[in-house]
Amino acid sequence: MYLYLYDSFLNHKKYGTTIARIETKLTDMGIGGKIIRLSPLRNLKELIAEEIGSGVKTVVVVGNDKTINEVVNAVTGQDVVLGIIPIGPDNTIATAMGIPTNEEACMTLAARIIINLDVGKINNAYFLSGVHVAESTVEIHCEQQYTVIPETSQATITVCNIRAGAASSHQGTNPQDGLLEVSINQPNRRGLGFFQRKQSAGATLIPCKHVIIKSKQPVSVVTDDLRVLKTPVTINVVPGALRMIVGKNRSF
Amino acid sequence: MSMFKKDEYTHEVETVIGPSVKVEGDFSAQGNVTIEGSLSGKLRTEQHLTVGSEAKIWANVVAGSAAIAGEIQGNIKVQEGLELASTARVFGDVKASVLSIAAGAVLHGKCQIGEEQRSRPEKPGTGAAEAVDTEATEQ
Numbered sequence A: 001m002y003l004y005l006y007d008s009f010l011n012h013k014k015y016g017t018t019i020a021r022i023e024t025k026l027t028d029m030g031i032g033g034k035i036i037r038l039s040p041l042r043n044l045k046e047l048i049a050e051e052i053g054s055g056v057k058t059v060v061v062v063g064n065d066k067t068i069n070e071v072v073n074a075v076t077g078q079d080v081v082l083g084i085i086p087i088g089p090d091n092t093i094a095t096a097m098g099i100p101t102n103e104e105a106c107m108t109l110a111a112r113i114i115i116n117l118d119v120g121k122i123n124n125a126y127f128l129s130g131v132h133v134a135e136s137t138v139e140i141h142c143e144q145q146y147t148v149i150p151e152t153s154q155a156t157i158t159v160c161n162i163r164a165g166a167a168s169s170h171q172g173t174n175p176q177d178g179l180l181e182v183s184i185n186q187p188n189r190r191g192l193g194f195f196q197r198k199q200s201a202g203a204t205l206i207p208c209k210h211v212i213i214k215s216k217q218p219v220s221v222v223t224d225d226l227r228v229l230k231t232p233v234t235i236n237v238v239p240g241a242l243r244m245i246v247g248k249n250r251s252f
Numbered sequence B: 001m002s003m004f005k006k007d008e009y010t011h012e013v014e015t016v017i018g019p020s021v022k023v024e025g026d027f028s029a030q031g032n033v034t035i036e037g038s039l040s041g042k043l044r045t046e047q048h049l050t051v052g053s054e055a056k057i058w059a060n061v062v063a064g065s066a067a068i069a070g071e072i073q074g075n076i077k078v079q080e081g082l083e084l085a086s087t088a089r090v091f092g093d094v095k096a097s098v099l100s101i102a103a104g105a106v107l108h109g110k111c112q113i114g115e116e117q118r119s120r121p122e123k124p125g126t127g128a129a130e131a132v133d134t135e136a137t138e139q
Helices: A013-028 A044-053 A065-075 A092-096 A102-111 B127-138
Strands: A002-006 A034-037 A058-063 A081-086 A113-122 A125-127 A130-133 A139-142 A146-150 A156-160 A180-185 A187-190 A197-200 A204-208 A210-214 A220-223 A227-230 A233-246 B014-017 B021-029 B032-035 B038-045 B048-051 B056-063 B065-068 B071-073 B076-078 B081-084 B089-091 B094-096 B098-101 B106-108 B111-113
Touching: A002 A013, A002 A044, A013 A102, A034 A044, A044 A065, A058 A065, A065 A081, A065 A092, A065 A125, A081 A092, A081 A102, A102 A233, A113 A130, A113 A220, A139 A180, A146 A180, A146 A204, A156 A210, B014 B021, B032 B038, B038 B048, B048 B056, B056 B065, B065 B076, B076 B081, B081 B094, B094 B098, B098 B111
Parallel strands: A002 A034, A002 A058, A058 A081, A081 A233, B014 B032, B021 B038, B032 B048, B038 B056, B048 B065, B056 B071, B056 B076, B065 B081, B071 B089, B076 B094, B081 B098, B089 B106, B094 B111
Antiparallel strands: A113 A125, A113 A233, A130 A156, A130 A220, A139 A146, A139 A210, A146 B021, A156 A180, A180 A204, A187 A197, A204 B014, A210 A233, A220 A227
């Protein structure tokens, strides 16, 4: 049994035709199911738990990266498969998963290539793409064995599970290797004042399973562009915790 | 090889410590490691280690193979080849199967290169030594 979760932005009339085409295609392919339109007033976790209890085996997100990231927290560790029908802009996760947009995604859904993906866990919340720390002074403790210290406060730190939008495995992380990737990018500023140019100095990339980010002053840590937490945070990888329908052209 | 096999890719786990990044502690990796910043503690990788010209390492190093252009203060033990570039500065003992040192490289320490097995002098009256003696007598 399929459950389709429509993001609230799809209520806009410009998506009407696309939604109609998708629904026709799903019915033609015999994979139609219950449709629920999301709204900020609904508790997504409770809603999905209720539907799983009533026999739903496949949860399909109809929307973009933000919708997927919201749903990942509710379905990780549950006995369901996650599918995606990407609509509109900001669909980098779907691109990495090899899923085409709009009604073409129905074919991928029907083909049901299911793989187990790693999911990141920050404190008690799950994330699919990554965690981002804005420019600030932090210490990154990895594997309880060593500490990585960026020497400037202008470093941008990310802990990635999937580098969304990556066109190939060489650009992105592999969400099936049981590792997260800590990356530290430091702009190399050249010139003075208004003429100052930012250039990316050599990036740091460290694959690891367990990360603790600490700082003297609390610093904001953003997960999947959704939740904002404050340091210290503990990040782990949960290998194969999410079962997902992917396309043949995925990047890993 | 199967003709239906998906395009093969090798996702090598690569670790890079960039410039302006300091690592403290026991750093161990399974894939290739590149160090451009600084590291203190221990460093271990089963694969190739690259140490950039600006890198500074205060650690004992164990690696599969290594190419060093920066500074290392500590002992280096490499399973295969060890390359010291002209900018390399090594203060510690070195153990490797093969060592290549470019002109200008600094190396202060003991070197142990190649296999550890050494042949023993053969006793008179046995094996090759006897054969050589016989040949000499015939001439």
